[in-house]
Amino acid sequence: MNKLLLITLTTSLLLANPQTSVILMIGDGMGPAYTSSYRYYKDDNRSAGLKSTVFDTMLVGMNTTYSQNSVITDSAAAATALATGYKTENGYIGLRDKNHADAQTLLEYAKEQGYITAMAVTSTLTHATPAAFISRGHHRNREAEIAKDFFAKNKKGELKFDFLIGGGDKYFTEGYTNFNQTAKEEHVTLYRKGYDFKNIKNYPFIAFTAYDYPAFAIDEKEEDRYRVSKMTKKSLALVNDKPFFLMIEGSQIDWCGHINDMACAMTEMEDFTRSVSLARSYVDAHPNTLLLVTADHSTGGLAIGKKIKKDNKSVSKETRSKSYIWYKDVIEKIKASSIAIAQKIRESKEINSTFQHYTAITLSNEEYHSLKNTLDQKQKKTRQVVNDIINRHSNTGWTTHGHTAVDVETFAYGKGSEKFRGLLDNTQIAEKVFEVLGRNR
Ligand SMILES: [Zn+2]
Structure with a gap:
C-alpha cells in the first residue's frame, strides 16, 4: 500500500471515530x-x-x-x-x-x-x-x-x-x-x-x-x-x-x-x-x-423551610399566611463560615457586635448566653451554636x-x-x- 493512501485511510478512520x-x-x-x-x-x-x-x-x-x-x-x-x-x-x-x-x-x-x-x-x-x-x-x-x-x-x-x-x-x-x-x-x-x-x-x-x-x-x-x-x-x-x-x-x-x-x-x-x-x-x-x-x-x-406556627406573633400576618417559609435572605447576609465567625468571637470577646457584623443577626438574650456559655464552659462548640442560631433564623434544617x-x-x-x-x-x-x-x- 502506498504511504499516502495509508495516511489518508488512517486519518479518515480517526475522523470517523474520534475519541470522546x-x-x-x-x-x-x-x-x-x-x-x-x-x-x-x-x-x-x-x-x-x-x-x-x-x-x-x-x-x-x-x-x-x-x-x-x-x-x-x-x-x-x-x-x-x-x-x-x-x-x-x-x-x-x-x-x-x-x-x-x-x-x-x-x-x-x-x-x-x-x-x-x-x-x-x-x-x-x-x-x-x-x-x-x-x-x-x-x-x-x-x-x-x-x-x-x-x-x-x-x-x-x-x-x-x-x-x-x-x-x-x-x-x-x-x-x-x-x-x-x-x-x-x-x-x-x-x-x-x-x-x-x-x-x-x-x-x-x-x-x-x-x-x-x-x-x-x-x-x-x-x-x-x-x-x-x-x-x-x-x-x-x-x-x-x-x-x-x-x-x-x-x-x-x-x-x-x-x-x-x-x-x-x-x-x-x-x-x-x-x-x-x-x-x-x-x-x-x-x-x-x-x-x-x-x-x-x-x-x-439538609432540608429547607419550616412550618410557621399560627400563633407566632413575631412574624407578619402576610408571612403567617404562607404557612411555610425559608428565609434565604438570612443566609445571603452571612459573611464568613461558622468556623471563622466562632474564631472571631473567641478573639474579640465582643459577642453581640461580632456576631452582628458577620451575620446581620441581632442576638436575643438567650442566644447571647448560649454563645457565651460555649466560651466559658466549652461544653458545646461555639461554631455549632453559631450555626444553630443561623439555621433557626433562616428555617434551614439538618438531620445529621x-x-x-x-x-x-x-x-x-x-x-x-x-x-x-x-x-x-x-x-x-x-x-x-x-x-x-x-x-x-
Ligand atoms: Zn463525599
Missing part, C-alpha cells in the same frame, strides 16, 4: 436538597417565575450511592464506585475484593488509551475522591501513603496523570523521601502559587493550591473565592482540543454540610455552578465531549453531621449523555463512562 473527551464533575455531598436550595437562593424573588440553574438544563436522572457494607456511603467508597465501577467498604480507597484487585480506574484506562488525564479539586489531592481515581488499597486517612501511588507507572511505563491541581503538598512531602527530587526525575513541574495559574503553560505538572487543606470559598479573598471555576478554566485551556479525561471536584460542599453551615454550602455551590457553566460552554464549542456531573452522596440531611442515603442527581450534557437517563447505580455511571472512553464490555 470526558469532563466528570463531582459535587462532594451535593444531594438534591443542595441543587434545589441553590436555585431558590439565587432567585431574585422579584421577577415572576423561578430562574433555572445550569443544573436544571442538564438533569437526566438519579443514581444510588450505597456502599458494599452500608446503605450510607462515605466519600471513599462512593468515589471508588464512580472511578472503577465496583463497590467497596466505607473508608476504603479501591477494592478489598481480590477478584477485582487490578480493576482499573477511569483515569487509568483513559491514560492507557492515549487521553490526557487530569484532576482538579478543592480538597487535598490525596483526599478520598481524587485518591480513588489513582490510588488503591489504602484507608482514606493515610494520605501520605496515598501520595506515593500518584507516581506509580502504568503498564506502558507512563505516569497516570498529566496534571493535577489541588491542596495537600504536605502529604507528598511526607510520603516521599525527597518529593521535589522525585518530581524532577519524573519531569513533573511543581507550582506552589495558590490559585495563580498564569505561569502554567505545559504539563506534566502538579499545582498545589494549599500546603494542607484549602480554605472554604466563603473565607477566601474575593479574587480567590471562585477557585473551582479558576481550575476548570485553566484545565480546559490546557487540554486544548486533544482527547482528555478530566475529573473536577467541588470538594467542600460536603465539608460545609458536615458542619451544617448553609452560607458556606451556598458559596461552594456558587463556585461549583459557575464551573459547571464553564464546562457546559466548552462542550458547546467541542461537541465531541461528554460533561457528566453528579454527587458521591448527600451530606447533613454525617451523610445520608438519599439518591443523588445525574446531570449529563453532550456526546453520550443519553446513556445516563433514569435511575442508575453509581457503579453503572462508571461503566457507562468507560464505554464513552471506548471500552467494550
Whole structure:
C-alpha cells in the first residue's frame, strides 16, 4: 500500500471515530436538597417565575450511592464506585475484593488509551475522591501513603496523570523521601502559587493550591473565592482540543454540610455552578465531549423551610399566611463560615457586635448566653451554636453531621449523555463512562 493512501485511510478512520473527551464533575455531598436550595437562593424573588440553574438544563436522572457494607456511603467508597465501577467498604480507597484487585480506574484506562488525564479539586489531592481515581488499597486517612501511588507507572511505563491541581503538598512531602527530587526525575513541574495559574503553560505538572487543606470559598479573598471555576478554566485551556479525561471536584460542599453551615454550602455551590457553566460552554464549542456531573452522596440531611406556627406573633400576618417559609435572605447576609465567625468571637470577646457584623443577626438574650456559655464552659462548640442560631433564623434544617442515603442527581450534557437517563447505580455511571472512553464490555 502506498504511504499516502495509508495516511489518508488512517486519518479518515480517526475522523470517523474520534475519541470522546470526558469532563466528570463531582459535587462532594451535593444531594438534591443542595441543587434545589441553590436555585431558590439565587432567585431574585422579584421577577415572576423561578430562574433555572445550569443544573436544571442538564438533569437526566438519579443514581444510588450505597456502599458494599452500608446503605450510607462515605466519600471513599462512593468515589471508588464512580472511578472503577465496583463497590467497596466505607473508608476504603479501591477494592478489598481480590477478584477485582487490578480493576482499573477511569483515569487509568483513559491514560492507557492515549487521553490526557487530569484532576482538579478543592480538597487535598490525596483526599478520598481524587485518591480513588489513582490510588488503591489504602484507608482514606493515610494520605501520605496515598501520595506515593500518584507516581506509580502504568503498564506502558507512563505516569497516570498529566496534571493535577489541588491542596495537600504536605502529604507528598511526607510520603516521599525527597518529593521535589522525585518530581524532577519524573519531569513533573511543581507550582506552589495558590490559585495563580498564569505561569502554567505545559504539563506534566502538579499545582498545589494549599500546603494542607484549602480554605472554604466563603473565607477566601474575593479574587480567590471562585477557585473551582479558576481550575476548570485553566484545565480546559490546557487540554486544548486533544482527547482528555478530566475529573473536577467541588470538594467542600460536603465539608460545609458536615458542619451544617448553609452560607458556606451556598458559596461552594456558587463556585461549583459557575464551573459547571464553564464546562457546559466548552462542550458547546467541542461537541465531541461528554460533561457528566453528579454527587458521591448527600451530606447533613439538609432540608429547607419550616412550618410557621399560627400563633407566632413575631412574624407578619402576610408571612403567617404562607404557612411555610425559608428565609434565604438570612443566609445571603452571612459573611464568613461558622468556623471563622466562632474564631472571631473567641478573639474579640465582643459577642453581640461580632456576631452582628458577620451575620446581620441581632442576638436575643438567650442566644447571647448560649454563645457565651460555649466560651466559658466549652461544653458545646461555639461554631455549632453559631450555626444553630443561623439555621433557626433562616428555617434551614439538618438531620445529621454525617451523610445520608438519599439518591443523588445525574446531570449529563453532550456526546453520550443519553446513556445516563433514569435511575442508575453509581457503579453503572462508571461503566457507562468507560464505554464513552471506548471500552467494550
Ligand atoms: Zn463525599
